[in-house]
Amino acid sequence: MRMVDSSDRSLLLIFGEEISVATHQDVLRLSSLLRYTPGVTNVHPAYASVLIDFDPLAIGRLQLRQAAGELHARAHAAPLDQPRTVEIPVIYGGEHGPDLEDVAAFTGLSPDDVVELHSNTDYLVYFLGFSPGFPYLGGLPESIAVPRLETPRRKVPAGSVAIGGKQTGVYPVASPGGWRIIGSTPLQLFQPDADPPTLLRMGDLVRFVPIARGAL
Amino acid sequence: MISPGLLTTVQDLGRPGYAHLGISASGAADALSLRAGNLLVKNPQGAAALEMTLAGGTFEFEEPAVVALTGADFDAGIPMWTPVRVKAGEHLRCGRARSGARCYLCVRGGIQVPLVLGSASTHLLTALGGLEGRALRRGDVLEVGAVAMAGIFSRPACAPAPRAPALRVTSPDNANALCAAVWQVREDSDRMGLRLRGPVLARHTGHMLTEGVPLGAVQVPPDGQPIILFVEHQTTGGYPKAANVISADLHAVGQLRPRDPVHFEQVTIDAALALLKAQEDWLHSLV
Numbered sequence: 484m485r486m487v488d489s490s491d492r493s494l495l496l497i498f499g500e501e502i503s504v505a506t507h508q509d510v511l512r513l514s515s516l517l518r519y520t521p522g523v524t525n526v527h528p529a530y531a532s533v534l535i536d537f538d539p540l541a542i543g544r545l546q547l548r549q550a551a552g553e554l555h556a557r558a559h560a561a562p563l564d565q566p567r568t569v570e571i572p573v574i575y576g577g578e579h580g581p582d583l584e585d586v587a588a589f590t591g592l593s594p595d596d597v598v599e600l601h602s603n604t605d606y607l608v609y610f611l612g613f614s615p616g617f618p619y620l621g622g623l624p625e626s627i628a629v630p631r632l633e634t635p636r637r638k639v640p641a642g643s644v645a646i647g648g649k650q651t652g653v654y655p656v657a658s659p660g661g662w663r664i665i666g667s668t669p670l671q672l673f674q675p676d677a678d679p680p681t682l683l684r685m686g687d688l689v690r691f692v693p694i695a696r697g698a699l
Numbered sequence: 700m701i702s703p704g705l706l707t708t709v710q711d712l713g714r715p716g717y718a719h720l721g722i723s724a725s726g727a728a729d730a731l732s733l734r735a736g737n738l739l740v741k742n743p744q745g746a747a748a749l750e751m752t753l754a755g756g757t758f759e760f761e762e763p764a765v766v767a768l769t770g771a772d773f774d775a776g777i778p779m780w781t782p783v784r785v786k787a788g789e790h791l792r793c794g795r796a797r798s799g800a801r802c803y804l805c806v807r808g809g810i811q812v813p814l815v816l817g818s819a820s821t822h823l824l825t826a827l828g829g830l831e832g833r834a835l836r837r838g839d840v841l842e843v844g845a846v847a848m849a850g851i852f853s854r855p856a857c858a859p860a861p862r863a864p865a866l867r868v869t870s871p872d873n874a875n876a877l878c879a880a881v882w883q884v885r886e887d888s889d890r891m892g893l894r895l896r897g898p899v900l901a902r903h904t905g906h907m908l909t910e911g912v913p914l915g916a917v918q919v920p921p922d923g924q925p926i927i928l929f930v931e932h933q934t935t936g937g938y939p940k941a942a943n944v945i946s947a948d949l950h951a952v953g954q955l956r957p958r959d960p961v962h963f964e965q966v967t968i969d970a971a972l973a974l975l976k977a978q979e980d981w982l983h984s985l986v
Contacts, residue, residue, distance in 0.1 A: 487871050490943035491971035493913040500908060514719060525718035527911025527934050534911025536718065539946065539972055540979065611721040612909065612935030615825055619909065619935075655721075656825045675815045675827055681720045 484555055486548055489534065494547055496533045496555070502621065506531045507609050511686050512558040513551075520550055528610045528685060530619070566607075567687050571653065572694040573602065573644050575666040579696070582632075582663035586646060589629045598693055600624045601665065606651065608687040616655035616673035616681035620689060623651045635661035642667045644691065655681070666691075700839040704756035704793065709810050709829035709841075710803075712745040714818035718911065718934045725822040725930050728890055728953030729801050731860045731978065732770035736805030738985045739767040739782045739857065741848045746809035747819035749835070751802045753956060755793025756835065758804070760785050764843060765807035769860075771799025771954055781856035782807075799954035811844035824891060824931050857985050861978075862951045865964040866927075867971065868917065868942035874965045876900055877917060877925065877941045882961040891931040892918075893955060899923035903939035912936045915944035915952065917963075927952055945971035947978045 485497040496513070498506050507530070514528035517535055522542025527534040537547055575598045576583040587594045606620035613619075623646065631647045639645070639660035644653050647662030654660060655672035668691075672682045683689065700707075710733065713726025727733035727750055734744040749756075755773040767782050768775055774794035777783045785791060793802060812819050812830055821829025830839060868874055877900065885894040900923040912918070916928045918938045927944060928936075929952060944952055945966065955961065966974075 488869070488968055489871065489940070490913045490915060490945075491869055491968050491975070492946050493943075495910065497910075502908065518716075518719065524715040525724065527718040529910040529935050530908045532908070532910040534718075534913060536715070536913055539975065544968065610935070611719065612911070613721055613933045615717075615720060615722045615827070617721050658824065673825075679720070680717075680722075680816065685719070 484552075486551065488544065492537060492539050494535045494537070494544065494551065496535070496551060498531045500531065502530045502609070504607065507607070507686075508563060509559065510610070511563065512561050513555055514685070516554045516558055517551065520547070520554070522547065527612065529612060530609055563686070568605070568690060569683060569687050570690050570692050571644075571668050571670055573666040573668050573691045574696055575601075575693055577696065579667035580644070580665040582645075583665045586627065586629050586663050586665055590627055592626070597627050597665065600627050601646075601651065602691045602693050604690070606689040608683050608685055608689060610685050611681060611683065614654075614656055614658050616683065618652055618672075618683045618689065620651050623649055625649070629663055631661040632663060635659055639664065640667070642669065644668060700835050700837055700841070701757040701759050701790065702837055703835045703839070704751050705754040706752035707756050707835045708750050708821040708823065709747050709812050709819055709835075710750040710821060711747040711819045713820050713930065714816045714828070717816055721934050722816065723822075723930070723932050723934050724914070725828065726818070726820045727803065728930055729770050729803070729950040730953075731950035731982070732801070733803045733805070734982055735780070735857065735860060735985055736767045736769035736803045737809075738982070739769070739780065740765050740805050740807040742805060742807060742809050742846055743848070746805070746844070746846050747812065748803050748805040748810055751793060751804065753800055754795045755802055757790055757792040759790050760787060762843070763787050766791065767805045768793075768802055769805065770802045772797045773802040778856060780859055796956070800956040801953050806843050807847045809844040809846040811842040822931055860950060861981065862954070863948060865962040866948050866951060867945045867964050867966045867974070869945060869968050869971055870942040870965060874942035874963065878963045878965050882925070882963075884955050884957050884959045884961060886957040888955075888957060889931075890929055891933075892929050893927040893952060895925045895927070895961060897924070900925060900941065907937055907939055909935050909937040912940070913943060915946075915949050916940045917942045917944065945974060947971065947974035
């Protein structure tokens with residue numbers, strides 16, 4: 484593990500340059516422990532790194548580096564919970580997935596094949612980031628990887644299920660976005676009044692389940 | 700709310716602690732002015748107040764109140780950085796920013812809105828917090844809370860928060876190219892990020908995995924035009940970063956307006972912390 488002072492109030496822990504399940508599990512173990520360290524204000528886990536924001540008037544940089552090192556040594560052996568599997572119902576295509584036809588054309592598959600491939604896979608939630616409750620999912624079949632839109636949409640509706648490059652995800656809140664929308668879920672992935680406020684959490688497995696158009 | 704101004708939102712010091720769920724802290728763009736204004740009216744530093752942007756609103760007070768305006772001078776006809784009593788039925792009319800971008804209206808007792816994830820602050824992009832997650836409109840009615848500290852009210856004016864001519868940054872590498880140029884704030888800047896215009900910075904080569912991004916990070920996207928990630932920033936990002944604005948100068952970022960020139964100056968982390976401590980001393984001198 485490498486540590487970089489990314490600002491006067493944050494420390495970046497780097498575990499490598501590759502995306503792997505083993506690294507993900509290291510990140511998961513350590514980031515949950517770090518959140519309870521006094522002086523730490525925010526923890527941003529990612530594929531192979533953890534960014535720690537802290538209050539520099541409450542904890543010294545060297546003290547935090549030492550604490551992170553000790554937690555890392557301790558966390559490595561900690562057992563992980565069995566991952567939850569969360570099913571996300573999706574209406575594919577049509578007005579709910581305006582880019583499904585384009586994705587099919589890009590990949591040379593039929594729209595039904597794209598849906599079949601997309602929904603027949605367990606995806607790992609590597610982490611939540613970008614916007615509230617947005618899952619970075621791993622496991623998209625390479626055969627349905629497609630380039631992002633050349634011009635991002637100004638507003639992607641909440642619930643949109645999309646593919647961008649080798650990634651797939653669900654937009655929990657309406658936001659700008661450049662991924663291709665293949666479907667939509669009626670589930671709310673972000674509910675600020677709920678505890679926890681996000682449907683998904685890091686380490687979950689996600690499975691998309693096709694549902695009929697009238698279900699929304 | 701007789702008139703809302705250009706962009707007026709309820710803000711406090713934000714909602715830290717949820718970055719692992721993709722939720723950035725948000726909060727006042729110039730937190731130092733918000734904290735100072737609250738101290739002037741004997742509120743806790745983090746009480747909710749109104750943040751006005753470039754052109755302020757007109758407010759009618761249904762009950763007597765004690766208020767303080769801090770941050771940029773919006774030509775409101777009452778002294779800035781000073782607690783002021785307003786009578787029931789009185790109007791407070793803010794105009795356009797004479798310099799700077801944001802003015803804070805702090806009311807003794809605090810602005811009362813439902814807390815979302817522990818904070819009153821409005822996150823515009825995700826329509827979270829504040830008053831229905833949105834900017835204020837004409838006809839909105841805001842409640843004043845009861846968070847003020849006890850004691851006789853007799854605090855004098857204070858000096859405005861000090862600002863340095865350059866934004867000071869730290870960097871794990873060197874930020875020479877960033878610091879050598881004069882930048883200009885683009886018109887499409889907002890609370891999420893300040894987009895800068897200037898010479899094209901060299902493209903960062905090599906693959907970069909998406910990683911957590913801190914407040915004040917100076918990101919360099921492929922077009923070579925830097926973006927200062929600000930209070931509503933995304934929690935993770937995949938662009939390389941040239942530097943990071945120091946904590947003591949984040950308030951100054953909140954006062955930048957479109958077409959303002961921006962200079963950067965690289966300092967050490969130790970220097971940045973000394974500046975932060977000096978700033979906290981200034982703030983505590985108000986108590």
